[in-house]
Amino acid sequence: MKEKTLVLEETIVKLAEAKKYASLRDFLATLNAADIAEAFSGLSDQTLPLVFRLLPKSLAAETFVEMEPEQQATLIRGFSDLELKAVVDELYVDDAVDLVEEMPANVVSRILLQADPQTRQMINEILQYPEDSAGSVMTTEFVELRATMTAAQAIAHIRAVGLDKETINTCYITGESHHLQGVISIRTLILADENALCQTMMNPNVVSVSTREDQETVAQMFAKYNFSALPVVDGDGRLVGIVTMDDAMDILEAETTEDMEKMAAISPSDRPYLTTSPLEIWKHRIPWLLLLMVSATFTGMVITRFEDALAACTVLVAYIPMLMDTGGNAGSQSSVTVIRGLSLQEIRFRDLFRVLGKEFVVSILCGFTLAVCNLVKLLLLDRVGFPVAAVVCLTLLITVIVSKLVGTLLPMAAKRVGFDPAVMASPLITTVVDVLALLIYFEAATLILRLG
């Protein structure tokens, strides 16, 4: 894919530099909006407005939506009011809202000024919903039908109003003051007898969400139910908008990124990496690094407490990193499995004991395998005495078992008390497991080597 974008970008630049605008226009018209936006991302601020003006009207709007905010701002600054109006008129209202949210204040006022009054009103309505709520990601451009319409009447109505709607594939049946009564697909309408009533064909068991629902829940419902659109209703059950599948996919992608960031001890950010300043990145990373560094103090305290034992048997120090790392890795495996299972709803809190039981068996299997391999290595390769080898391998076995149980318990507990389980991943597990591994190590050493 990378090469395709580079080829497109080079072709565009060459044609623009040679001032072959007619050919460039024809070339661009053969491309897809997403590809054009990607190729445009390499253009200079001088070339960009020039080339953008060559795009046919509706492709221009589609491409504009796909571009990064920085380039959108560059374009808008160069637009005449008429050009801006042409783009804004072509935008679906949810894309216009995204734009308004990303742009600086002076650009926003210009955009709202150019939007027609009805669009402006819809934008303002959507802007009132809290960030990341279903209301904030929905579009208000959907098709509403009446239960008393026949299939032919419904299709005639769609033909009359469809042009401005984001989708006509799913239509909604509403009653008095827009109360949601049912859902009907364009497929049903087209395949039906012309005189069949919507009432008899619609599905009255509509799954809908409230405007205040979290966008992550909304996206997960798409994945679960295979919807192509989901209706959004207000507190009184009135249909106020729909969320479409392409938005759900974007949300799902953003939420996955957020989960991965949390799992790597980064506070989530919704800006793309390359356009984020180092200071901004630092702000998202340093709190966790500090917190985890301070937590590691406990590990130091354990070592200090057993300093004499270590001085008496210095060879023990050499195995500290291996024990800590293996414990951390074993714990991470369990925690990530549980976190992902919880997020996909494959694992629920009521499965706690089933999961604990399974992880216990797995940890014994893993622990024994590792301990036996390590024993062979310690005796044959490192040639340490049997007592030391026994201490290291016993610690390894117990650490792996304890780590896997901690890795299972922490995300489950987080879920239970309403925290995000993703935080209980590798970095935090590692820190907890380190302390436990060292305590086990020194207890084993005290017991077997009679140190301390």
Added chain:
Amino acid sequence: MKEKTLVLEETIVKLAEAKKYASLRDFLATLNAADIAEAFSGLSDQTLPLVFRLLPKSLAAETFVEMEPEQQATLIRGFSDLELKAVVDELYVDDAVDLVEEMPANVVSRILLQADPQTRQMINEILQYPEDSAGSVMTTEFVELRATMTAAQAIAHIRAVGLDKETINTCYITGESHHLQGVISIRTLILADENALCQTMMNPNVVSVSTREDQETVAQMFAKYNFSALPVVDGDGRLVGIVTMDDAMDILEAETTEDMEKMAAISPSDRPYLTTSPLEIWKHRIPWLLLLMVSATFTGMVITRFEDALAACTVLVAYIPMLMDTGGNAGSQSSVTVIRGLSLQEIRFRDLFRVLGKEFVVSILCGFTLAVCNLVKLLLLDRVGFPVAAVVCLTLLITVIVSKLVGTLLPMAAKRVGFDPAVMASPLITTVVDVLALLIYFEAATLILRLG
């Protein structure tokens, strides 16, 4: 969501136990297939077939598709041939293929026997494509139109053939021997003048994939282009199938899980956790644990080499875990950021120096913050001498910088040579960084404390 499923399950069990089958049938008919399947997952093997038979025909097929393979097998074993045929006839061909792939051989032969000859042929065709290829996830039930058709003719054709098609929302224009010429949406057809020709309305710049394309690439194209379906062509450009958005979403979810597993040092598995045996889980986890344990040997070697220095200044041992952990965390932050950026195509290999530069600045910011905080703690709280504090803090600063660069470089290098960057996450980075952190530590100690 969890509570909803539990409530549904309890209601179903209560109605079934009270033998109120008529009410249970009415209750089930108000529900969504995905919800029913989830509620069914808690039913016993005795209750399940009983309750399943109460579902209306098409809801039964939809629910069947959403169920876990184990429960599907239980149902099929209890089905008469007639019942099995009723379900198989209602399945879309891609769902039938999924079923055939999951079931044991004797069940598969029964399924194929009950499928009508045309469906059987389609199933066999799809089964020939390699696992995880576009061909293996596509469906062959799509709408094909001719460029010479008018909008009215096209809609008439869709009305005639649409019932068996997985989607009619996107239709494909083909020429001689099914060569793909263009794509047209049902929306365009409905909103168009009745006499307008498909030729003039279709989009001739169709983005399509080859049957051999990797399914992950296919899913990413959905996320990028916002398609609702993607045509699949054979080596000669003939349209052989389509991938629909609901399948793309499932693939995207599975690929995300796979990425997360790799990032936690687990070999990916495509079975749900709760139905995987401990031995199977062990097989997916132990290779990485062993590999990483062996790699940690190097860390032990570094410590052994500096054993004398450590014996001369035992306080240094207490800070080893903190330095290793902080290095690992700092490196993980960078590697996960880069891995996710690469997978979303927000970062490309050509951005290497831009990313390295940015991470370098961030690492200096993070390193200084951590070193200063740690210096205060060491001097005021731990009350170690200034030389030891200087060694620890200098090591911390350099380790954070080195870790972030390693965390950036390794995934980028993996991408370059065609490996999956996800493998270069926390566990591997931690092991590499451990060795580096210790080497830096002992070099700093030798230099400042004149040990060794």
